[in-house]
Amino acid sequence: MRAGSVSLFLIAVSACRSGAAGATAADSTALLAAYEQYRQAWLHNDSAAALGRISDDIQILISGIPEIVGKHATRKLFLDEMANYRHTALTLDHHDVIVSGDYAIVIGTYDETEEPTKTGASLHNTGRYMTVWRNERGEWRIVRYMLNDLPAVAHP
Amino acid sequence: MPARSYPVALGLLLVTPSLSRAQVPADLRAAARARNTAVTQADAATWDRLTADNFTLITAGGKVVTKAERLAQIKRQQPGAPVPLQHDTMQVNGNLAVQRFQGRDIWVTQVWGKDKRGWRVNAVQVTLIEPDSAAVRQAIDSAYVRYNAALKSGDAAAIAQMYTDDAIVMAPNFPAWQGRAAVNAGFAGFFGQFAITDVRLATRDVIVSGALAIEQGTYEWTLHPKTGADIKDNGKYLTVWQRQTDGSWKIVRDINNSDRPGAM
Numbered sequence: 001m002r003a004g005s006v007s008l009f010l011i012a013v014s015a016c017r018s019g020a021a022g023a024t025a026a027d028s029t030a031l032l033a034a035y036e037q038y039r040q041a042w043l044h045n046d047s048a049a050a051l052g053r054i055s056d057d058i059q060i061l062i063s064g065i066p067e068i069v070g071k072h073a074t075r076k077l078f079l080d081e082m083a084n085y086r087h088t089a090l091t092l093d094h095h096d097v098i099v100s101g102d103y104a105i106v107i108g109t110y111d112e113t114e115e116p117t118k119t120g121a122s123l124h125n126t127g128r129y130m131t132v133w134r135n136e137r138g139e140w141r142i143v144r145y146m147l148n149d150l151p152a153v154a155h156p
Numbered sequence: 157m158p159a160r161s162y163p164v165a166l167g168l169l170l171v172t173p174s175l176s177r178a179q180v181p182a183d184l185r186a187a188a189r190a191r192n193t194a195v196t197q198a199d200a201a202t203w204d205r206l207t208a209d210n211f212t213l214i215t216a217g218g219k220v221v222t223k224a225e226r227l228a229q230i231k232r233q234q235p236g237a238p239v240p241l242q243h244d245t246m247q248v249n250g251n252l253a254v255q256r257f258q259g260r261d262i263w264v265t266q267v268w269g270k271d272k273r274g275w276r277v278n279a280v281q282v283t284l285i286e287p288d289s290a291a292v293r294q295a296i297d298s299a300y301v302r303y304n305a306a307l308k309s310g311d312a313a314a315i316a317q318m319y320t321d322d323a324i325v326m327a328p329n330f331p332a333w334q335g336r337a338a339v340n341a342g343f344a345g346f347f348g349q350f351a352i353t354d355v356r357l358a359t360r361d362v363i364v365s366g367a368l369a370i371e372q373g374t375y376e377w378t379l380h381p382k383t384g385a386d387i388k389d390n391g392k393y394l395t396v397w398q399r400q401t402d403g404s405w406k407i408v409r410d411i412n413n414s415d416r417p418g419a420m
Contacts, residue, residue: 128411146413
């Protein structure tokens with residue numbers, strides 16, 4: 001998977017099989033709303049909205065590169081990504097949610113397509129994620145997220 | 157002002173009668189002792205007798221449990237060793253009493269009421285004591301000593317014991333391993349392909365929230381395949397630990413990836 005790909009918007013409201021211990025319905029609703037806002041931000045190339053769902057002490061953990069730490073580095077990553085690619089399709093599946101206090105841990109899989117803004121073929125990425133959200137004064141924001149690759153699919 | 161606070165404090169004491177142990181009615185003391193023993197001994201009959209029909213328990217996780225649900229849990233549980241209660245206090249006001257005590261890692265507040273059937277518990281609220289982050293870090297460090305040793309010896313069963321029954325492990329390029337048995341099988345399969353002679357895991361930071369600890373760290377290791385050249389790899393991981401009822405910490409969610417482009 002290309003480092004810094006859209007996997008950055010790994011979040012969407014799809015089937016959510018929640019194992020949310022201690023989660024209230026309001027927690028789950030607010031968390032899923034935050035997911036959707038983040039997803040829409042990427043679909044509309046809205047870096048400000050995407051960064052609005054990112055905590056100041058974010059750590060982004062993508063395959064192939066060392067961790068990206070902090071809002072400043074994340075802003076650069078998002079701006080570069082949005083300048084070079086437009087995200088056209090995304091399917092995400094949240095497999096599991098755990099809520100504990102002000103934190104929520106979500107795991108799932110993603111499938112995305114993105115088009116280069118200049119030249120080149122479209123890219124199709126799939127993979128897996130674990131995202132840690134924190135409720136910051138009523139707003140859910142991402143503090144950690146990690147992606148990795150699914151097993152290769154054998155084609156007959 | 158300190159000088160004015162004394163009368164106020166004294167007033168609070170007067171309107172909130174707090175009885176010493178000797179002042180708690182003998183029948184209430186006996187009921188409290190018997191009910192606590194019933195919980196640890198899984199004595200459902202005694203627990204039932206000392207619990208009001210409209211009883212509710214609010215767990216540390218915020219779940220509301222009815223008497224029928226709690227009774228079913230007690231019937232399923234195995235008798236255990238008694239947990240010493242600390243800071244056990246009882247405030248009695250007529251036919252109502254509020255008991256508060258500390259267990260291993262929880263505070264418990266329970267409300268007693270007296271009717272013609274005697275003293276019975278109407279409500280219990282459990283509050284988790286947030287673990288000290290330094291203690292959690294120490295527990296994780298200690299766990300990794302065992303984890304590293306198991307990695308080097310290729311002991312999948314020992315590693316699997318460090319995961320919860322419902323753990324999910326997402327190693328790159330492998331299907332997710334769900335549950336301890338799958339974790340065991342997954343590591344056994346991995347050790348069938350690779351041996352690991354040197355490995356270094358380094359915790360970068362830990363976020364503690366209730367019974368969970370979210371750890372981010374880095375790894376370096378050398379894999380020795382059954383055939384072919386050694387593979388040196390380094391990367392990062394995100395691991396969620398969950399505190400167990402015995403106070404230990406086990407892994408409930410685990411994901412990692414390599415810093416090397418195109419690596420595992």
